[in-house]
Amino acid sequence: MGKYILKRILFFIPTLIIISLLAFVISINAPGDPLDRMVSARESGGEIGMQQNNTKKEEDRWRKKLGLDLPVFYFSISTLATPDTLYKIYNENERDALKRLVQQYGNWTQISSWSNSLKDLELAINKVSPDSAEILKYGKNVMQDSINNFKIEVSNLKVSYFDKLIQIKLNYLKKNAEQLPFLAEVFEQIKSAEENYFAIHENATPYKIFIPCLNFYKNNQYHRWIFGDGNWLTGRGSKDCAGLIRGDFGYSYETKLKVSDIIGERMKWSLFFTIISIFLAYLISLPIGLKAAAKKNSLFDRTSSVVLFVLYSMPTFWVATLLLMGFANTEALSIFPASGIQPVTGIPEDANFLEVIRLRLPYLILPTIAYTYSQLAFLSRITRVSALEVISQDYIRTARAKGLSDGKVLYKHVFRNTLLPIITVFSNVFPLAISGSVILETIFTIPGMGQQIFHAIQTNDYPVIIDVFTLTGVLTLIGYLIADILYAIADPRISYSNNQ
Numbered sequence: 001m002g003k004y005i006l007k008r009i010l011f012f013i014p015t016l017i018i019i020s021l022l023a024f025v026i027s028i029n030a031p032g033d034p035l036d037r038m039v040s041a042r043e044s045g046g047e048i049g050m051q052q053n054n055t056k057k058e059e060d061r062w063r064k065k066l067g068l069d070l071p072v073f074y075f076s077i078s079t080l081a082t083p084d085t086l087y088k089i090y091n092e093n094e095r096d097a098l099k100r101l102v103q104q105y106g107n108w109t110q111i112s113s114w115s116n117s118l119k120d121l122e123l124a125i126n127k128v129s130p131d132s133a134e135i136l137k138y139g140k141n142v143m144q145d146s147i148n149n150f151k152i153e154v155s156n157l158k159v160s161y162f163d164k165l166i167q168i169k170l171n172y173l174k175k176n177a178e179q180l181p182f183l184a185e186v187f188e189q190i191k192s193a194e195e196n197y198f199a200i201h202e203n204a205t206p207y208k209i210f211i212p213c214l215n216f217y218k219n220n221q222y223h224r225w226i227f228g229d230g231n232w233l234t235g236r237g238s239k240d241c242a243g244l245i246r247g248d249f250g251y252s253y254e255t256k257l258k259v260s261d262i263i264g265e266r267m268k269w270s271l272f273f274t275i276i277s278i279f280l281a282y283l284i285s286l287p288i289g290l291k292a293a294a295k296k297n298s299l300f301d302r303t304s305s306v307v308l309f310v311l312y313s314m315p316t317f318w319v320a321t322l323l324l325m326g327f328a329n330t331e332a333l334s335i336f337p338a339s340g341i342q343p344v345t346g347i348p349e350d351a352n353f354l355e356v357i358r359l360r361l362p363y364l365i366l367p368t369i370a371y372t373y374s375q376l377a378f379l380s381r382i383t384r385v386s387a388l389e390v391i392s393q394d395y396i397r398t399a400r401a402k403g404l405s406d407g408k409v410l411y412k413h414v415f416r417n418t419l420l421p422i423i424t425v426f427s428n429v430f431p432l433a434i435s436g437s438v439i440l441e442t443i444f445t446i447p448g449m450g451q452q453i454f455h456a457i458q459t460n461d462y463p464v465i466i467d468v469f470t471l472t473g474v475l476t477l478i479g480y481l482i483a484d485i486l487y488a489i490a491d492p493r494i495s496y497s498n499n500q
Contacts, residue, residue: 008484012477020244023466024222028072030462033092037253037460038062063090065240066251067224071217081106081208084215089115093159100161101200106208110200115158117193122154124186146180157193170194225250249467254459259467262452267434269341270441270448273364277371278429282422285376290385290418293391294410303382312377320370320443327366337363339445367444371437379425386418393417419490427483430475434468478489 039058063069070456071087078084081102089095094115101111128147135498153169160166170190177187224233226245230238235246242248250261288308292301328338337343341363347356390396391414438450456464 005481005485008481012254012481015477016474019470020226021222023470024225026223026469027462027466028221030460030466032460032462032471034066034068034253034462035059035062035090038066038256039249066332067221067229067241070224071215071220073220073222074217076215076217078213078215079209080211080213081108081205082213083108083112084213084217091158097159099160103209104161105200105204106206107200108201110196110203114193114196114200117189117196118154118158121189121193122151122158123187124189125150125154128183128185146176146183150176150183150186166197170197195451203272232300244470249470250463252461252464253350254456254461259463262464263434263449263467263471266447266449266452269446270434270437270450273367273371273437273440273446273448274429276368277375278426280372281375281379282426285379286383286415286422289380290387290415292380293387293414294406296388301384305384308377311373314374314379316370316374316437317439317443319373320366320440323366323370324443336366341446367440367446369442370440379422382421382425382475386421387414390414390417416490420479420487423483423486423490426486427479430479430482431472434471434475 005409039062050370068090069088071084075281076084082099086095089098098111098115101114102108105111123236125147147250150173153173157166160169170193173190174187174194176192177183196361224241226243227233228235228238228241228246228248230236230242232243235242236246241250247260249263250258252259252262254263288304292304295301324338325332327333327335342360346358349357396409396413399413400406404412434449437448438454440446441448441450442454452464453468455461456468
């Protein structure tokens with residue numbers, strides 16, 4: 001058994017790698033820009049320069065915090081013309097424009113100089129500060145609009161790659177810089193940018209785009225996501241990310257909080273209701289299923305079958321609504337609270353464990369019933385069908401022929417051999433603990449994972465969605481391993497020896 005468990009755990013490693021790769025690929029290809037979600041820019045009027053600078057600093061801070069300043073993976077396949085540092089240009093449109101220029105002309109040195117000259121021009125425009133005489137002559141609003149238009153045109157140049165369009169924009173900038181004295185100080189930067197652009201054509205090396213090149217990166221986004229930004233083995237020295245293997249799932253785009261903190265707070269309630277409902281469902285359903293199988297076609301069997309089929313056929317949202325209308329309604333029976341998990345005034349800080357249970361128990365009863373009833377019905381039917389198959393076996397007739405009581409035969413021989421399909425169902429408990437129930441948590445206002453996942457989908461909070469996907473895969477593997485172990489415990493005929 002020990003060797004088998006070790007083999008299964010070792011087998012999990014490539015599976016977990018595949019799961020992590022899928023999650024990572026989905027995360028980096030998710031629509032939208034993470035920095036747009038993390039940084040809110042407010043740009044208006046004459047404060048546009050200062051706002052842009054503040055926004056740029058905030059973007060740089062979050063880019064480093066999220067690891068977006070690193071290459072994506074351990075290696076990349078490109079051409080000799082494409083530099084291995086293109087990932088450092090975070091803006092997707094700017095990076096795409098430079099890639100297209102490289103594919104046309106193949107000379108990255110000149111293309112890089114062109115890109116840097118546009119950045120210098122942008123900085124020069126931000127430093128333009130007209131004097132009082134110019135403001136009096138042209139008017140503050142006219143001057144500010146001209147400066148802002150210049151900034152927009154330079155921003156458009158950074159994402160342009162069509163030759164005619166670039167030349168039109170450069171001519172427009174030169175013409176306006178010549179006509180407006182307060183923009184004359186940026187004229188030299190415009191000429192420098194124009195010269196660098198012409199140098200791209202003059203020094204073109206298109207043959208380089210046909211030579212393949214393999215680039216390797218020790219530090220990359222995937223490595224950081226898995227192992228953190230510190231020591232990959234011990235985690236020491238990590239600042240912004242400890243790594244997935246140490247329970248660090250990054251930051252939420254919406255709240256900017258650690259995803260591990262969000263999941264930890266929400267998962268405890270989903271886990272609580274999952275465990276309680278499974279425990280109650282097994283506790284009630286197993287005796288009912290066994291007794292129904294032992295007394296096939298009896299009044300108890302027929303009655304329990306009808307009741308269980310009715311329970312199983314009732315939609316969860318409908319039952320939950322009925323429970324609220326019947327037992328949390330001031331016009332009917334106002335026995336239980338209608339929503340929440342505790343009084344609106346909260347739990348007193350000095351409350352002991354029993355006091356906490358007393359205050360929260362009324363809020364937990366109706367949700368627990370709604371969580372349990374369908375599982376109870378399902379497990380009872382599975383137990384009955386499985387028990388009927390076992391009861392017809394020869395060794396059960398032999399046990400009865402030896403004079404064993406019906407109770408001993410039922411619970412010692414039949415029950416143990418009925419467990420296999422029930423264990424299979426039990427293995428699905430672990431993924432349920434992380435996914436929760438969207439419907440029930442919404443109806444009863446439970447702050448669980450179901451509500452959190454639904455909210456994350458609505459707000460495109462991809463780190464939360466992807467980390468839940470990853471955790472669900474891991475917990476599914478754990479559930480299967482535990483189920484295999486329980487199979488061997490329940491049925492001695494199942495052996496995981498080396499020859500099998």
